[in-house]
Structures are given as structure tokens and as C-alpha cells.
Amino acid sequence: MDAPADFSHWTCPAPLRDHDRVVMGHGGGGTLSAELVEHLFAPAFGNDVLAELGDSARLPASGERLAFSTDSFVVRPLFFPGGGIGDLAVNGTVNDLAMSGARPLYLSCGFILEEGVELAVVARVAGDLGAAARRAGVVVVTGDTKVVEAGHGDGVFINTAGIGAIPDGVDIRPQRAAPGDVVLVSGPIGVHGVAIMSVREGLEFGVEIESDTAPLGGLVADLLEVCPDVHVLRDPTRGGLGTTLNEIAAASRVGVALDEGALPVPDTVSNACALLGLDPLYVANEGKLVAFVPPERAEECLTALRAHPLGKEAVAIGRCVTDHPGMVVCATGLGGTRVVDMPLGEQLPRIC
Numbered sequence: 001m002d003a004p005a006d007f008s009h010w011t012c013p014a015p016l017r018d019h020d021r022v023v024m025g026h027g028g029g030g031t032l033s034a035e036l037v038e039h040l041f042a043p044a045f046g047n048d049v050l051a052e053l054g055d056s057a058r059l060p061a062s063g064e065r066l067a068f069s070t071d072s073f074v075v076r077p078l079f080f081p082g083g084g085i086g087d088l089a090v091n092g093t094v095n096d097l098a099m100s101g102a103r104p105l106y107l108s109c110g111f112i113l114e115e116g117v118e119l120a121v122v123a124r125v126a127g128d129l130g131a132a133a134r135r136a137g138v139v140v141v142t143g144d145t146k147v148v149e150a151g152h153g154d155g156v157f158i159n160t161a162g163i164g165a166i167p168d169g170v171d172i173r174p175q176r177a178a179p180g181d182v183v184l185v186s187g188p189i190g191v192h193g194v195a196i197m198s199v200r201e202g203l204e205f206g207v208e209i210e211s212d213t214a215p216l217g218g219l220v221a222d223l224l225e226v227c228p229d230v231h232v233l234r235d236p237t238r239g240g241l242g243t244t245l246n247e248i249a250a251a252s253r254v255g256v257a258l259d260e261g262a263l264p265v266p267d268t269v270s271n272a273c274a275l276l277g278l279d280p281l282y283v284a285n286e287g288k289l290v291a292f293v294p295p296e297r298a299e300e301c302l303t304a305l306r307a308h309p310l311g312k313e314a315v316a317i318g319r320c321v322t323d324h325p326g327m328v329v330c331a332t333g334l335g336g337t338r339v340v341d342m343p344l345g346e347q348l349p350r351i352c
Contacts, residue, residue: 029239030343034247053251054173055096055234058166067102069093070161078125078155080199082192082210083286085158086128091213091286092237093162094136098220099233099289101172102164104136109143109160114153125156136215138162169228174251176231181320182298183256184291186219186305187212187313189241190269193283197272209268214287219310223291226304232292235285239343242281244290245328246342258318258330258340282343292320 025032042050049057056069073089083091094104109129113122133140195211197203216235223230232252236244241263249256265273265280273280287310293301298316305311318330328340 025344029237029243032344033239034342052173052175055099056102056162056164058100058173064168065166067097067100067164067166068161069096070159071096072157072159074154074157075196076154077196077199078121080211081195081208083213084125084128085156086125086130087132087213088286089129089158089160090132090136090138091215093160094138094164095216095235095237095287095289097162097164098215098217099172099235100164100166101170101220101224101230101233102166103221104138104162104164104215104217106163107133107138107140107160108162109140109158111143111145112153112157112159113145113147114155115147115150117155122156125158129158132215136217167224167228170224170230172230172233174232174234174248177248177252177254177256177292177320178231178294179254179320179322180295181231181254181292182295182301182316183245183258183318183320184293184298184302184305184314185236185241185264185317186216186289186291186311187287188264188266188269189236189285189288190265190273190280190283192237192286193240194269194272196284197276203272203275207268209272212285212287214310216287216289216310219289219305219308222308222311223301223304226300227293227297229297230291230293230301233289235289237286238284240280240282240284241290242279242328242340243343245340248290248292249328250326250342252320253325255321255324255326256318256328257321257323258328260330260332262315262317263330264313264315264317281340295319 049059056067059066059068071092073085073092075085075088078085093107097104191209191212195209198209220233232248234244234248245256269280291301302314302316305314329337330340331337
């Protein structure tokens with residue numbers, strides 16, 4: 001019989017809002033992360049472009065609009081079922097660009113390597129990153145490498161930045177969510193987070209769960225071909241779908257009403273979350289998008305998503321409403337309603 005999983009090293013961020021030092025929850029994508037951005041970084045860097053707080057910044061340029069995004073990847077383990085940190089670094093950044101409606105074009109790549117890591121590991125990560133860039137249709141045009149002393153890193157950290165071009169007539173941003181909008185999600189949620197947990201903690205759920213990491217640029221292009229007036233796109237990565245919906249509701253000051261029965265939670269994710277005491281709405285995804293679309297175009301958008309391999313399981317999960325502005329609520333199967341709140345920190349460390 002296998003030894004029971006050891007959870008003794010798991011930690012939760014202290015449930016305090018007044019910190020004089022960085023805690024793990026500041027990197028979790030929840031309330032602590034939002035406060036760090038709002039009260040520390042935004043005032044320091046403040047400008048009109050940054051103020052939109054989208055997944056990527058929309059920049060004016062001669063003759064066209066550009067999207068620009070940056071992200072850092074510190075996932076552990078470096079390789080997991082369905083992908084690795086190299087795939088994640090490309091897909092995470094090109095997907096942030098795609099969530100502005102942009103066609104991803106170029107990436108930069110910075111490696112932070114820990115002294116002592118095997119060069120074969122670095123070569124595998126680099127190979128995965130290059131292959132993922134080719135699949136996504138982007139070119140890695142510049143980069144940097146730094147080495148830190150042993151014990152001051154975790155093997156390999158990666159930072160990527162990306163640039164893409166936004167088509168004319170496309171205006172996608174969190175502030176455009178409007179009452180009546182239908183909320184769509186492109187497929188099952190929580191898969192990436194559970195895949196990482198399964199290998200990191202030695203958990204077995206009867207079947208191997210693979211990460212859903214994938215580049216979403218083609219899916220977004222197909223969606224915009226049908227409906228150029230998509231209001232909001234986001235990829236619900238760190239913090240999961242629940243956090244993403246709260247961010248959109250707060251930015252647009254609309255309410256979001258979900259149908260619990262419509263949420264696409266696979267049995268494997270549901271069972272894993274029940275075992276670990278987690279809510280699938282807050283488990284990370286890496287190859288899914290959430291779209292807010294005008295109600296009269298919702299069926300066309302759903303059809304377009306389902307016609308693409310990465311959106312074949314797309315579903316409508318709710319609507320924007322005038323009630324409870326800035327809040328997300330979910331109608332339960334028992335006939336009640338629960339608030340889907342913004343998490344304080346993160347349920348699990350180092351998912352992406």
C-alpha cells in the first residue's frame with residue numbers, strides 16, 4: 001500500500017490585511033495580490049495605460065494598436081503531465097495578449113537559473129519553450145540569463161514578455177462587461193491546478209490528469225471572426241475562474257450571476273477538490289478562457305468556440321446583472337445562492 005501523502009509542509013497565508021513584509025498570499029492572485037497592485041505598484045508606476053489593469057496593456061503605435069504583456073513563471077515541479085515550465089511560459093504570455101484580442105507576434109525570454117541545476121534540465125526547458133513558441137506562431141526575439149547561488153532559487157525561473165497586434169474595431173477590456181452579457185467558458189475548469197498537485201504531492205486519482213496548458217490565439221481569432229464586439233476576454237489562470245470573475249465584476253461594476261449546475265467541473269477535479277477541501281472555482285487553469293458577450297450573439301459565439309479543438313466543450317455559465325454590482329453569486333443546486341468571493345491569497349503555492 002502506498003504511503004499517505006504528506007501535507008505537513010503546506011502553509012496558508014495569515015488572514016491579515018496589514019503586513020509589513022511580503023507573504024506567500026501576495027503572489028496568489030487574490031485580495032492580497034490586488035492590494036499589492038492597487039496600493040504599491042500602481043501608485044509607483046501610475047499612468048493611463050496601466051490603469052486599465054488588463055491581462056496586457058493596449059498601446060498606440062504608428063498605424064496600429066499593440067498589446068504588450070509580461071509574466072513570470074515559478075512552477076514546481078518543472079515538468080508535469082501535459083507540459084512543463086517552458087510550455088507554460090509561452091502559453092501564459094501569448095494568452096494574455098490574446099485576451100486583448102491581439103494576434104501574438106514576439107516574445108522575450110529571461111531565464112533565472114539556480115547554481116547546480118543540470119544543464120540537461122535547462123536544455124529540456126528551452127526546447128519545450130521553443131517548440132511551444134512555434135506552435136503558438138510567435139518568435140522569441142530577445143532574452144537574458146542570470147544565475148543565482150545554490151539555495152536562492154528553485155532550479156529554473158522564467159520571465160517572458162510579449163507583443164501582439166490588435167485588429168481594428170476590437171475593444172476588449174474588463175470595463176466593458178454590461179448587464180445582460182452572457183458569460184461563456186471554453187471548457188472544463190481546474191484541470192491545470194489538479195495536474196500540478198497530483199505530481200507535486202504524489203496524489204493518485206485513478207487516472208492521470210494532464211494540464212490544459214495551450215495557446216489560445218487561434219480560438220480567440222475564430223471567436224472574433226464571428227463576433228468582433230466581444231466585450232471581455234480573460235484566461236482564468238492563477239486564482240481560477242472565481243478570482244477572474246470577481247476582477248471583471250469589480251472593474252465594470254456589474255453583478256455576475258452563475259449557475260452552479262452549468263459549471264464545467266470534471267469529476268476528477270471535483271473529487272480531488274473534495275478530498276483536499278478546495279473549491280474548483282479557485283483552482284488554476286492554463287488553457288481556458290472566459291468571455292463576456294452580448295446576449296444576442298451568445299449562441300453564435302458558443303458555436304464558434306465549440307468548432308475549435310480548444311473550445312469544443314464550451315458552455316454558458318451565467319449572466320451579468322444589475323443586482324449586487326461588483327459581486328459574483330452562484331445559484332446552487334439546492335435552490336439557494338452563495339457569494340463567490342475574492343480569495344484572500346491562494347489555495348496552493350506555485351501553480352504557475
